[in-house]
Amino acid sequence: MIEETAADASSKTATEQLDWLLGASARAPLPDNEIRQRLAPALLDASGGPDGLNAALAGVGRLVAxxxxxxxxxxxxxxxxxxxxxxxxxxxxxxxxxxDNLRLTPDEGEPTSWTRIDTRLAELGTRVSFAAAEIEPDGQCRIAHGLAADTQRPIGSAFKLYVLGALAQAVAEKRAAWDEELAIREDWKSLPSGTLQDRPAGTTLPLAAFADHMISISDNTATDHLIHHLGREAVVRQLSLFGHRQPRENVPFLTTKALFQLKAAPDAARAQQYLALPRHERAAALRELERRPLPDVRKTWPQPKNIDQIEWFASPADICHAYAGLLRLDQPEIHHALSLNDDGLNLDAAQFPAVWYKGGSEPGVVTMHYLARTADGRALATSLMVSDPTTAPDTVDVAAKGQSIIRGAFHLLSHHGEDVAPDHPLA
Structure with missing residues (x-):
């Protein structure tokens, strides 16, 4: 393949862009302007910007055709x-x-049995949780297959499912409206991923647009605006309304800005001071952190930092219940936000006409969570969580292998359906 540098991509075919990517993999890190001339903005945002793409290229190394x-x-x-x-x-x-779509998946067939799925899961590390479930019409999650499905793990940006739920709950209770306008505030801005931090303060958007940004490109500024607008208590309440088994583990509820303040500091003192506080004093500490200027994370933390203490937490079973709760709320804006980006899972649309996705990651954490509707209307959910408190997993490799596992799980769930006796019924 021929190495190419930045050029006008307006007439590039997919083959030419593939050639460029292969050549670029040997030159990473790439300049920001070269990346922006090659990737569609939505894909670049979903990838974590130029830094995210460069991190992914560093993870896989040079790609040889x-x-x-x-x-x-x-x-x-x-x-x-x-x-x-x-x-x-x-x-x-x-x-x-x-x-506008870029996927790197293991060159191996998707697993065709739960035994093979277990084998693939074992390859992802020692701290892995997984669930493949059907959400029944009464809202119960019936787990057909799971691995530590009730074990709490750090979930990264997947916590935004609960923020979306809190917004939809407020709409259902007539305390908010999807078309209600909210102004961007300078003091509520966070760091990427996302793009709303680049909008001028005072710019107004409907709450539905904040939700779309929060879910489809994991926009942190959109998320923090919704948390502040709804109130932390509303999001914590949503954890319980959705059947989260240990909501207290997420109290006080972090904004993304607070997480950056605690983890992007040049030394560990700030995080340790926060953790030394009694839990009832931490909310005030978070409010103080959120008043400070945003930290510089051009050189983000490369290794895990307190992922079992400063994060958002749930189990695969909790995530299934969250999806069940979002289904119960039954609002078109929920479906719209969750359907905008499937992160390249690419299930057959004839077999799975509707797919929801939210994932999350930081150094040491990779999580992927999907809901798929079958052609006959069944709701299936999968949740995969991988974490390591000392060594950052290879995010690209875990995500690629994880998607293969998830595709296999959805096909097993859809093919077997009620013929498979669930081994883990959950109310």
């Missing part, structure tokens, strides 16, 4: 070899020639 599988103008696929594995690289471009 093997067999070329697809060469359409809008879609190209090739077998490639990274530092530790062989992958299937898929690149799709939009009408402007910008990459």
């Amino acid at each position: 093997g067999k070329i599988l697809t060469t359409r103008s809008d879609l190209a696929q090739a077998e490639v070899r990274g530092r530790t594995a062989v992958y299937l690289l898929t690149v799709r471009v939009d009408g402007a020639g910008l990459v």
Whole structure:
């Protein structure tokens, strides 16, 4: 493959963009302007911006091309070899020639049995939780297969499911409206991922737009605006309304800005001082942290920092209940926000006409959570959580292997349905 540098991507085919990506993988980190000339803004935001893409490229190492599988103008696929594995690289471009979908998945068939899924899960590390469940019409999650499905783990930005739920609950109770306008405030801005931090203070958007940004590109500024607008207590209440088993573990509820203040400090003193406080004094400490200027995280923390103490927490079973709660609220804006980005899972739309997704990550944490509606209307949910308090898992590798596991789980759930006796019924 031919190495290319930044160029006008307006006429690029998917094959040309795949060539560029392979060449660029040997040159990472890439300049911001080169990345922005190649990737569509929505994909770049969902990837964590230029820093996120460069981190992903560093994780897989130089990609060496093997067999070329697809060469359409809008879609190209090739077998490639990274530092530790062989992958299937898929690149799709939009009408402007910008990459709007980019997937790197293990070059192996998806698991076709729960035993094989367990084998794949064991390859992800020692702290892994997983659940594959059907959400029944009465709202119960019946787990067909699980691994430590009730174990609390750090979930990263997947906590935003509860913020979305709190907003929808407020709408249901006539305390808010999806078309209600909210102004962006300078003191409520956070750091990427996302784009709303770049909007001028005073810019107004409807609450539905804040929700779309929060879920589809994990916009942290959108999230913090909703938390402040609704109140932390409303989000904590939503944990209980959705059947979270240990809501107290998330009290006081962190904003993303507070998390950055505690983890992006140049030394560990701030976090240790916070953890030394009695729990009932921490809310005041968070409010003080949120009044401070945003930290500089151009050099973000590369290794896990207090992921079992300063984070948001849930189990796979809790996540299933959260999805069940969002289904019960039954508002079109919920479906819209959760359907905008499936992170490249690409289930067959004929078999799974509706797919919801929210994931989350930070150094030491990778989580992926999906709900899929089958063609006959059944609701299936999967939740995968991987964490390590001392060593950061390879996010790209875990995500690629995780998606293969999740696709296999959805097909097992859909094919077997009620023929499979659940081994873990949950109310």
